[in-house]
Amino acid sequence: xxxxxxxxxxxxxxxxxxxxxxxxxxxxxxxxxxxGWIRQPPEKGLEWIAVINHSGTTxxxxxxxxxVTISVDTSKNHFSLELTSMTAADAAVYxxxxxxxxxxxxxxxxxxxxxTVSS
Amino acid sequence: xxVLTQPPSVSAAPGQTVTISCSGSSSNIGSDYVSWYQQLxxxxxxxxxxxxxxxxxxIPDRFSGSKFGTxxxxxITGLQTGDEADYYCGTWDNSLSAMLFGGGTKLTVL
Numbered sequence: 001x002x003x004x005x006x007x008x009x010x011x012x013x014x015x016x017x018x019x020x021x022x023x024x025x026x027x028x029x030x031x032x033x034x035x036g037w038i039r040q041p042p043e044k045g046l047e048w049i050a051v052i053n054h055s056g057t058t059x060x061x062x063x064x065x066x067x068v069t070i071s072v073d074t075s076k077n078h079f080s081l082e083l084t085s086m087t088a089a090d091a092a093v094y095x096x097x098x099x100x101x102x103x104x105x106x107x108x109x110x111x112x113x114x115x116t117v118s119s
Numbered sequence: 120x121x122v123l124t125q126p127p128s129v130s131a132a133p134g135q136t137v138t139i140s141c142s143g144s145s146s147n148i149g150s151d152y153v154s155w156y157q158q159l160x161x162x163x164x165x166x167x168x169x170x171x172x173x174x175x176x177x178i179p180d181r182f183s184g185s186k187f188g189t190x191x192x193x194x195i196t197g198l199q200t201g202d203e204a205d206y207y208c209g210t211w212d213n214s215l216s217a218m219l220f221g222g223g224t225k226l227t228v229l
Contacts, residue, residue, distance in 0.1 A: 046164065048209075104151060104211040105154035105209070106156070110163070111163060
C-alpha cells in the first residue's frame, strides 16, 4: 500500500523559508509517476503548488514559481518543498500526493501538515 | 479567482440525484483529462473519478463523471448523508503548464 507522510515545522516566521519533506513508503519514487504538493488554506479550496518526477522534471504553479522549489531524493525515497518569503497568506494545510503523469490525477495523498505563519 | 468554475454549493434530499458542474476552457478541460475529489469534513481529499469518467477501485458506481467540450460533470445518485462533503474538479492546463483545481462545491444532503 502506497503511503505518503509529510514532515516539517508547523510554525514559520514571516519572511522565512518553509521546508517540507514527503516520505513515500510502499512504492519506489524511482519506479515512476510524478509527485506533488498541494495546499489548502483554512476554510478554502485546494491550490496546486508543484510536481516533480524521479528524473527531476518539474512543473510549478505560475503564481508561486518565483518562491517555490521542489526536489526529489530517490535514495531516501522522498521529495521536498521549499517556499521562501512566507507570509500569512501561505498559512495552510500542505499535502503531498502521488500524481499519474499524463492523466494528471492524484491517487494517493498524505495526511497533510498544518503550517502556521506567525512571529 | 479559479480558472475552473464550480457552483459553491448544491443540495438535495437523501436518495435523490445531484450533479456538480466544472467549467473550463479549451486549454484545460477541452484538451486534458478531468479528475474529481471528495473531501469529507476534516479529512484528506480522496480521488473519486479519474480520466473524466473512471472510478478507482472501491468507489461505488453511484458516482459518475462525464465531460462534454470544456465542461465536466460529477453525478451522484442515491444520495446519502455520508456524501456530504466538498467536491473538487481538477485538470491540467496546457497553456499554463499547471494543474488546476476548481473552487470546490459543498454538497448538503438535506
